[in-house]
Amino acid sequence: MTAPTGSADLDRGRVRVVRGVPRSSPRPRGGSGTPWLYLAPALVVLGGLLAYPIYQLGLISLFHYTQAQVSGGEPTTFEGFGNYAELFADERFWQVLLATVLFAAACVVCTLAVGCALAVLLTRVRAVPRLALMLAALGAWATPAVTGSTVWLFLFDPDFGPVNRVLGLGDHSWTYGRLSAFFLVLLEVVWCSFPFVMVTVYAGIRAVPSEVLEAAALDGASQWRIWRSVLAPMLRPILVVVTIQSVIWDFKVFTQIYVMTNGGGIAGQNLVLNVYAYQQAFASSQYSLGAAIGVVMLLILLTVTLVYLRLLRRQGEEL
Amino acid sequence: MNPVRRTVRRPGRLAAETAALLTAAVVAFPLYWMVLSAFKPAGEIESSEPRPWTLAPTLDSFRRVFGQQEFGRYFLNSVVVAVAVVIASALIAFLAATAVTRFRFRMRTTLLIMFLVAQMVPVEALTIPLFFVMRDFGQLNTLWSLILPHIAFSLPFAIWMLRGFVKAVPEALEEAAYIDGASRARFLWQILFPLVLPGLVATSVFSFISTWNDFLFAKSFIISDISQSTLPMALLVFYKPDEPDWGGVMAASTVMTIPVLVFFVLVQRRLVSGLGGAVKD
Numbered sequence: 307m308t309a310p311t312g313s314a315d316l317d318r319g320r321v322r323v324v325r326g327v328p329r330s331s332p333r334p335r336g337g338s339g340t341p342w343l344y345l346a347p348a349l350v351v352l353g354g355l356l357a358y359p360i361y362q363l364g365l366i367s368l369f370h371y372t373q374a375q376v377s378g379g380e381p382t383t384f385e386g387f388g389n390y391a392e393l394f395a396d397e398r399f400w401q402v403l404l405a406t407v408l409f410a411a412a413c414v415v416c417t418l419a420v421g422c423a424l425a426v427l428l429t430r431v432r433a434v435p436r437l438a439l440m441l442a443a444l445g446a447w448a449t450p451a452v453t454g455s456t457v458w459l460f461l462f463d464p465d466f467g468p469v470n471r472v473l474g475l476g477d478h479s480w481t482y483g484r485l486s487a488f489f490l491v492l493l494e495v496v497w498c499s500f501p502f503v504m505v506t507v508y509a510g511i512r513a514v515p516s517e518v519l520e521a522a523a524l525d526g527a528s529q530w531r532i533w534r535s536v537l538a539p540m541l542r543p544i545l546v547v548v549t550i551q552s553v554i555w556d557f558k559v560f561t562q563i564y565v566m567t568n569g570g571g572i573a574g575q576n577l578v579l580n581v582y583a584y585q586q587a588f589a590s591s592q593y594s595l596g597a598a599i600g601v602v603m604l605l606i607l608l609t610v611t612l613v614y615l616r617l618l619r620r621q622g623e624e625l
Numbered sequence: 626m627n628p629v630r631r632t633v634r635r636p637g638r639l640a641a642e643t644a645a646l647l648t649a650a651v652v653a654f655p656l657y658w659m660v661l662s663a664f665k666p667a668g669e670i671e672s673s674e675p676r677p678w679t680l681a682p683t684l685d686s687f688r689r690v691f692g693q694q695e696f697g698r699y700f701l702n703s704v705v706v707a708v709a710v711v712i713a714s715a716l717i718a719f720l721a722a723t724a725v726t727r728f729r730f731r732m733r734t735t736l737l738i739m740f741l742v743a744q745m746v747p748v749e750a751l752t753i754p755l756f757f758v759m760r761d762f763g764q765l766n767t768l769w770s771l772i773l774p775h776i777a778f779s780l781p782f783a784i785w786m787l788r789g790f791v792k793a794v795p796e797a798l799e800e801a802a803y804i805d806g807a808s809r810a811r812f813l814w815q816i817l818f819p820l821v822l823p824g825l826v827a828t829s830v831f832s833f834i835s836t837w838n839d840f841l842f843a844k845s846f847i848i849s850d851i852s853q854s855t856l857p858m859a860l861l862v863f864y865k866p867d868e869p870d871w872g873g874v875m876a877a878s879t880v881m882t883i884p885v886l887v888f889f890v891l892v893q894r895r896l897v898s899g900l901g902g903a904v905k906d
Contacts, residue, residue: 338730340724340728340809341724341725341728341730341733342724342730344720344721344723344724344728345720345721345724345725345736347716347717347720347721348717348718348720348721348780348784351717351773351776351777351780352743352777352780352781354777355755355758355773355774355776355777356743356746356751356777356778358754358758359751359754359755359758360746360751360754362754362757362758363750363751363753363754366753366754366757424645424648427641427644427645427648428645430637430638430641430642430645431638431641431642431645432638432642435641435642435645435646435649436645438645438646438649439645439646439648439649439652440893441649441653441890441893442648442649442650442652442653443649443652444886444889444890444893445652445653445656445886445889446652446653446655446656447834447889448834448882448885448886448888448889449655449656449882449885449886450834450837450838450856450857450881450882450885451838451840452838452840452857452860452861452878452881453659453860453878453881453882454655456860456864456869456874456875456878457655457656457658457659457875457878458655460658460659460662460869460871460874460875461655461658463871465671465673466670466671466672466673466675466871467675468658468675468677471673471674471675497652497655505896529637554744554745557747558747558748558749560749560840560841561838561840561841561857564840565840565861565864568866580747580749580750583749583750583753584749584752584841584845587752587753588752588845593753596753597753597754599750600747600749600750600751600753601750603747603749603750604746604747604750607745607746607747608742608745610745611741611742611744611745614741615738615741
């Protein structure tokens with residue numbers, strides 16, 4: 307994900323001058339087969355376990371494929387876009403899609419806000435508080451999703467959790483209501499994903515020459531002004547990376563929802579696309595419907611990727 | 626340091642440091658509660674007045690966890706899968722990153738865009754086709770069904786991340802090596818590889834975590850032979866939504882989290898500088 311940035315190279319897509327000019331970086335040497343030799347293992351693995359499954363996913367979504375077909379009891383029949391028609395006609399699908407987008411958006415906004423604010427905070431403090439915050443964040447980051455989910459559930463447990471006691475909420479159940487269940491999952495997601503943003507943005511701020519900041523401070527700029535007019539523009543490439551990465555991660559949240567709301571919440575009130583696809587495929591054996599949901603997700607994330615690529619190009623990023 | 630800057634900064638510092646320490650406490654609290662609950666006796670866990678300390682720590686919960694059928698086996702499986710994925714994807718990504726940064730060939734840009742796009746593929750959506758692939762090759766219920774997909778999913782990210790590190794090794798070094806008569810393979814493994822190692826460490830953190838965390842594949846591909854299962858599944862044995870054994874869940878969670886935590890703290894410096902190096906290129 308890291309988009310190396312700030313490289314002075316011009317965008318090769320638009321400016322072809324660099325071609326043929328001896329450059330410091332890549333150039334052919336020796337047999338032209340060598341790079342392919344180096345790439346071979348990666349391409350084999352990616353082809354077999356990524357490209358081929360994607361193709362299969364598309365294919366399954368066009369067939370009628372349920373338990374009967376899997377066990378060979380009935381022949382598979384070509385459905386064309388029948389599965390998609392069924393999916394789009396289902397009100398449930400649109401509800402889940404809307405919930406997924408809103409939930410992911412909320413997670414991304416909170417993660418970025420917390421991550422950036424704490425990154426700035428880290429630059430303001432001496433070594434000991436910085437180390438404390440860094441270690442705490444690394445701890446949250448290192449916590450596996452399953453573990454984090456169960457721990458947060460326990461913290462908010464209506465009977466034995468400390469949160470309700472401290473807040474005086476009695477035996478209020480957080481997973482019972484739709485919004486409060488989503489809120490609880492959001493807390494866990496932000497907790498385990500802000501450290502990546504914080505560490506990356508902090509590394510980015512550290513890379514900004516201190517003279518620039520001192521000059522701004524000498525000129526009488528306020529902290530907010532320094533952030534807005536000096537840091538934010540310089541950090542923009544990093545901010546783009548962490549934003550896109552967060553969008554991708556949060557759009558695909560699976561484990562937290564699955565574990566914390568016990569497979570999608572009461573009557574499926576907390577389903578997101580990922581969990582919905584999984585439930586359709588593996589719990590209801592509607593493999594083709596699950597695959598169609600997967601294709602929809604794939605298309606949404608590809609759109610995000612294209613936006614990302616355009617942003618990179620506009621910044622003159624050399625690929 | 627500049628005196629002007631110092632006077633500008635002083636007043637806010639105390640507030641900033643208090644805020645940092647408070648935030649650290651809040652962020653660390655779930656982990657503290659996890660470890661604490663793992664050591665609490667059953668009576669204290671099931672108390673309606675939970676206290677943030679315990680005067681009677683006990684290993685009961687851990688005994689239950691390790692006494693559970695083959696918990697050690699699950700742990701070992703998790704380690705095998707994670708280590709295999711980390712090593713394989715680091716080596717494969719290193720070769721691929723070298724190819725796309727130190728050679729110029731047709732399709733190079735196309736390949737890079739493909740690696741980028743591959744990062745965005747929702748892994749979860751591929752569970753269905755991968756299930757059939759694994760079934761067709763008879764790999765369901767084996768660790769391979771976890772190792773192989775995770776190598777594939779870690780690769781695109783690892784290649785992107787390593788690019789910056791491979792690029793940073795000066796071209797002159799490569800030329801000097803060839804002039805001194807080093808073969809291409811020798812340059813690759815004895816010069817480039819050690820220089821890129823810090824980058825590989827940062828990359829490995831990500832592949833390790835995503836593999837160690839995996840819940841979906843373990844749940845979907847290891848269906849009948851639970852001796853091939855991994856830690857997340859073992860943990861869920863204690864977590865039954867209607868009547869969870871919180872002590873057991875927290876003890877299992879502790880056992881599952883500690884290795885990652887240790888790994889993180891060990892590579893902490895390199896991770897931060899690695900991320901910094903990768904993003905600033």
